[in-house]
Amino acid sequence: MEKNPTMLFVVAAALTNEVGEILLQMRPEGRQMAGLWEFPGGKVEQGESPESALARELKEELGIDVAASDLIPLTFASAQNGDRGMILLLYRCTQWIGQPAALDSPELKWLHPCDMDALPMPPADVPLVNFLKKFS
Numbered sequence: 001m002e003k004n005p006t007m008l009f010v011v012a013a014a015l016t017n018e019v020g021e022i023l024l025q026m027r028p029e030g031r032q033m034a035g036l037w038e039f040p041g042g043k044v045e046q047g048e049s050p051e052s053a054l055a056r057e058l059k060e061e062l063g064i065d066v067a068a069s070d071l072i073p074l075t076f077a078s079a080q081n082g083d084r085g086m087i088l089l090l091y092r093c094t095q096w097i098g099q100p101a102a103l104d105s106p107e108l109k110w111l112h113p114c115d116m117d118a119l120p121m122p123p124a125d126v127p128l129v130n131f132l133k134k135f136s
């Protein structure tokens with residue numbers, strides 16, 4: 001029997017610039033958790049590796065090209081997402097091609113992890129931000 005058939009896998013990027021700021025985007029109106037600030041990323045689709053899913057999401061959401069080999073695993077969070085369990089995988093990315101643009105969100109913001117507490121973020125992101133504050 002398949003184990004955890006309902007588990008949702010979500011991948012997200014801590015896109016980090018040369019001064020250590022990380023890019024967050026605002027979730028648009030009409031989506032679950034609209035108005036909250038999140039790390040760019042999304043759900044892993046069937047047949048995708050987490051890294052190829054994240055590279056696809058970064059292209060769709062920000063218009064940047066990222067090599068799967070430039071996505072460095074950082075940490076993860078486990079949380080409830082509606083009626084499903086969710087594993088949220090966070091990767092560090094410091095190398096990409098192109099200028100990040102808000103293609104799928106009303107606004108982007110670069111900020112240091114210690115300033116992220118000032119923004120409303122999904123509850124699942126709390127341990128991710130705590131990790132970044134400690135180890136960035």
Ligand SMILES: Nc1nc2c([nH]c(=O)n2[C@@H]2O[C@H](COP(=O)(O)OP(=O)(O)OP(=O)(O)O)[C@@H](O)[C@H]2O)c(=O)[nH]1
Pocket residue numbers: 010011012031032033037038039040041042043044057081088122123124125
């Ligand atoms: N990208 C992203 N998603 C997050 C974060 N934290 C968090 O709880 N999530 C949740 O993970 C899920 C990601 O789904 P999504 O809607 O962004 O996925 P997607 O881009 O594949 O969209 P779609 O399902 O509408 O096609 C959402 O329920 C979202 O609220 C985060 O920091 N970044």
